Amino acid sequence: MRITVRIAGNWLYRMRRVVATLCIAVLAGHIGYKVIFGANGMKVWQGKRAEVLALQQDIDRRKTEHEQLDYRVQALQRGDPSVIEKEAREQMGLVKPGEVVLFEQRSKPAAKQTPVVAENTEQK
Numbered sequence: 001m002r003i004t005v006r007i008a009g010n011w012l013y014r015m016r017r018v019v020a021t022l023c024i025a026v027l028a029g030h031i032g033y034k035v036i037f038g039a040n041g042m043k044v045w046q047g048k049r050a051e052v053l054a055l056q057q058d059i060d061r062r063k064t065e066h067e068q069l070d071y072r073v074q075a076l077q078r079g080d081p082s083v084i085e086k087e088a089r090e091q092m093g094l095v096k097p098g099e100v101v102l103f104e105q106r107s108k109p110a111a112k113q114t115p116v117v118a119e120n121t122e123q124k
Contacts, residue, residue: 012019036042075083088094095101 034041038044072083076087
């Protein structure tokens with residue numbers, strides 16, 4: 001019995017650096033995995049960064065729309081005749097004498113086919 005313990009003890013003593021190196025390598029691998037794929041890792045950060053960029057572009061686009069609408073509102077409030085004429089033409093379909101209006105005909109949407117007999121969706 002003493003021989004077995006002594007052999008195991010000597011082997012463990014001689015291999016202590018290898019075992020320590022393996023433990024450190026496993027720990028470093030685990031930490032590296034968490035840094036890249038963890039809850040707050042690089043992959044999540046990249047996804048959030050892409051989302052931030054998309055939202056920023058959306059904000060910029062909406063700001064531009066808002067500025068254009070604000071300009072139209074101000075022009076209508078101060079009584080700018082060209083803006084009022086444009087709105088009247090668009091909303092009421094007005095045209096000046098002698099003008100030719102071109103418009104694109106829209107095709108009628110296809111009618112959905114509804115079943116002739118109602119289906120029984122409640123089964124017992």
